Amino acid sequence: MNLLKKSTYICPFCFTEHKLSEVNFICKNEPNKCENAKREIVMVPASNEGKNIMPKDMFCDSCGESTNVKVCPTCNAELPYTIGEYKDLIFAVIGAKEAGKSHYIAVLIDKIMNEIGAAFNCSLQAINDATITRYRNDFYYPVFRSKEIIRVTHSAKTDATVSQPLIYTLAFRETSIFGGLLKSKRISNVVTIAFFDTAGEDLNEEDTMKSVNKYIYNSSGIIFLLDPLQLTNVRDSLPEGTQLPEQNTEIEDLLSRTANLIRRAKDKKMTQLIDIPVAVAFSKMDAVESLLDPSSCINYPSKHIGSGKFNIADFEDVNGSMESLVRSWGGENFANQLSSNFKEFAYFGLTALGCSPDSNSIKNLRPNRVEDPFLWLLWKHKLIKSEKRK
Numbered sequence: 001m002n003l004l005k006k007s008t009y010i011c012p013f014c015f016t017e018h019k020l021s022e023v024n025f026i027c028k029n030e031p032n033k034c035e036n037a038k039r040e041i042v043m044v045p046a047s048n049e050g051k052n053i054m055p056k057d058m059f060c061d062s063c064g065e066s067t068n069v070k071v072c073p074t075c076n077a078e079l080p081y082t083i084g085e086y087k088d089l090i091f092a093v094i095g096a097k098e099a100g101k102s103h104y105i106a107v108l109i110d111k112i113m114n115e116i117g118a119a120f121n122c123s124l125q126a127i128n129d130a131t132i133t134r135y136r137n138d139f140y141y142p143v144f145r146s147k148e149i150i151r152v153t154h155s156a157k158t159d160a161t162v163s164q165p166l167i168y169t170l171a172f173r174e175t176s177i178f179g180g181l182l183k184s185k186r187i188s189n190v191v192t193i194a195f196f197d198t199a200g201e202d203l204n205e206e207d208t209m210k211s212v213n214k215y216i217y218n219s220s221g222i223i224f225l226l227d228p229l230q231l232t233n234v235r236d237s238l239p240e241g242t243q244l245p246e247q248n249t250e251i252e253d254l255l256s257r258t259a260n261l262i263r264r265a266k267d268k269k270m271t272q273l274i275d276i277p278v279a280v281a282f283s284k285m286d287a288v289e290s291l292l293d294p295s296s297c298i299n300y301p302s303k304h305i306g307s308g309k310f311n312i313a314d315f316e317d318v319n320g321s322m323e324s325l326v327r328s329w330g331g332e333n334f335a336n337q338l339s340s341n342f343k344e345f346a347y348f349g350l351t352a353l354g355c356s357p358d359s360n361s362i363k364n365l366r367p368n369r370v371e372d373p374f375l376w377l378l379w380k381h382k383l384i385k386s387e388k389r390k
């Protein structure tokens with residue numbers, strides 16, 4: 001039994017929410033054997049008398065063969081074969097230009113596949129070939145194989161592959177009551193997770209945000225990446241000669257545009273808080289190490305993976321330390337805007353690379369705490385358990 005069963009699904013390509021019964025089909029016959037297959041004609045299945053059930057298949061109205069290839073009625077993209085069966089979670093990774101989104105996604109997905117999976121008894125599986133190829137070519141190979149930085153992400157308006165999210169299913173296996181000694185093979189929960197790597201430039205105006213980034217307001221969690229090197233106070237306190245990126249968007253502008261976009265789309269008043277959890281994560285913490293107390297928890301690996309539980313003490317330590325850092329770094333206004341717009345939020349500090357790339361090459365890949373915001377979102381959605389406080 002799936003406790004998370006829903007009456008709607010969200011298309012992971014255009015992020016439109018549909019009733020389960022609202023699904024179309026395309027013929028899967030050879031194009032030379034069927035007119036519909038040849039012209040990629042979309043077929044609407046017969047109505048199921050007002051019942052909100054997803055049809056499994058239909059007969060092609062040209063060749064008569066049965067097809068189970070479902071497509072979205074809004075954008076016609078081929079839907080994952082598991083669509084409608086599980087809860088859809090869309091995690092939106094947003095941040096200004098050069099905030100570190102692409103490198104973060106590259107390292108996070110690898111971390112989920114290799115360490116989070118084993119620790120939390122779950123497995124991440126790409127839902128289609130497009131996801132496998134795109135993750136491998138655009139994310140994994142540059143960072144882990146050739147050790148080179150990932151190129152700037154192009155705008156979704158000019159490069160259609162950007163608007164294709166990386167889609168995975170995350171399946172949790174039951175843990176036995178005897179503390180996991182007898183690892184059960186039964187699946188207890190499955191979620192569909194879409195990661196969306198936006199181009200920072202698409203987040204510069206509210207209008208583009210509205211058209212290209214529908215996924216933000218239909219998301220189940222937002223990872224808001226911030227580059228600490230964009231904060232004036234941080235730039236001024238770093239040792240002279242430190243290489244700094246160009247200063248671009250003010251961090252609170254992006255936050256307020258995101259909040260406005262969600263409010264408008266969900267018809268929420270200014271007085272109502274938005275209920276999408278927001279993980280505010282400072283990227284590139286390696287670059288500001290000289291500004292941290294050497295004993296700060298941010299310098300240490302997190303404790304979640306070791307115990308296979310979400311460690312609340314560790315989480316609160318980081319959340320508290322990061323919030324006071326943000327305020328002392330001149331982010332007072334940002335912190336206030338965050339709490340006056342969002343119901344649930346927390347601060348994180350991480351590094352995807354663990355080093356500053358030296359003329360495009362990644363010399364010493366040492367990620368730290370990349371899993372924290374993701375695990376916090378899974379915990380918020382009750383997909384993983386927490387460690388009891390001692």
Ligand SMILES: Nc1nc2c(ncn2[C@@H]2O[C@H](COP(=O)(O)OP(=O)(O)OP(=O)(O)O)[C@@H](O)[C@H]2O)c(=O)[nH]1
Pocket residue numbers: 095096097098099100101102103104149150151152153154198199200201283284285286287350351352353354355356357
């Ligand atoms: N020191 C340090 N630098 C990083 C880290 N991650 C990314 N960078 C640097 O920041 C630059 C931008 O990172 P990206 O991941 O491409 O940023 P983005 O948010 O995807 O940028 P757009 O695609 O332009 O929106 C990289 O080219 C690196 O030079 C990190 O963990 N540590």
Ligand SMILES: [Mg+2]
Pocket residue numbers: 101102103151152153197198199200
């Ligand atoms: Mg990018």
Ligand SMILES: [Zn+2]
Pocket residue numbers: 011012013014015016072073074075076077
């Ligand atoms: Zn769609």
Ligand SMILES: [Zn+2]
Pocket residue numbers: 027028029034035036037060061062063064065
């Ligand atoms: Zn056909």
